[in-house]
Amino acid sequence: MPAPKPTNWANGRYVAVAERIAAVAEEVVMAVDHRTPLAEAEVVDLACGTGSAALSAVAAGANVTGVDITPELLEIAKTRPGGEQVTWVAADAAHTGLPDGGFDAAVSNMGIIFVEPTSLVAEVARLLRPGAVFGFSSWVRDDTENPFFTPIVAVLGPPPPTDYTHDQWGDRDTVAQRLAADFDDLVVETSSLTWNFASLGAALAFLENESPAHVNLFQSLDGPDRDRLRAAFEAALSRHVDGTGAVSFSSPYLVTTAVRR
Secondary structure, three states: OOOOOOOOOOOOOHHHHHHHOHHHHHHHHHHHHHHOOOOOOEEEEEOOOOOHHHHHHHHOOOEEEEEEOOHHHHHHHHHOOOHHHOEEEEOEOOEOOOOOOOEEEEEEEOOHHHOOHHHHHHHHHHHEEEEEEEEEEEEOOOOOOOOOOHHHHHHHOOOOOOOOOHHHHHOHHHHHHHHOOOEEEEEEEEEEEEEEEOOHHHHHHHHHHHOHHHHHHHHHOOHHHHHHHHHHHHHHHHOOEOOOOOEEEEEEEEEEEEEEO
């Protein structure tokens, strides 16, 4: 399998993904608010996508800056209710250009996990004041079957070795090791998100037309491999079809909070 290209997050329809994981964004913001009240606080949402965590922080009374590397997603975020109250910045989450120690909290909903981790953690530490809280969500690798990923390995083989992968942030020991130099009072909570689709066709359409990572993958393949991958996804998702024809399965994730030393 060739080395994967960076995901073009403007491909497909990322907002469809954001809508499905918006509840996790609210959970991240609530976890941070529990540790440091966000009313009137300065909050940065890193790799914010279309802004679900940023807007949840606005609802909690925070002054919010949202950062994402994809301007097209920020344009969508600006149009959402409350979007006019956020300062939106097009930048890499690991190199934001924002002021040193300018924030009381940093949040991210399944965003920073795709950023090179060493520079990302250094940037978060730079942005946060002592005593500030960093909170984020991350997917946990499911070693049994993940119908969004297992078919890729079955058809194309395991991905080539890389310096980091997004699911490393789903390992508690890795999280603790990456944050140890700059953060204390680590709290990691486990939960799961249920993916629901009205039909098998709707689930396949989500992968082929909406989820940017999958859309990018499909577009990178020639006809036969694309057909094989689609058939593998269909077979995997079929195992989660209920008596009404709907598709439902769960994905585990972590919500981590830690305090800037």
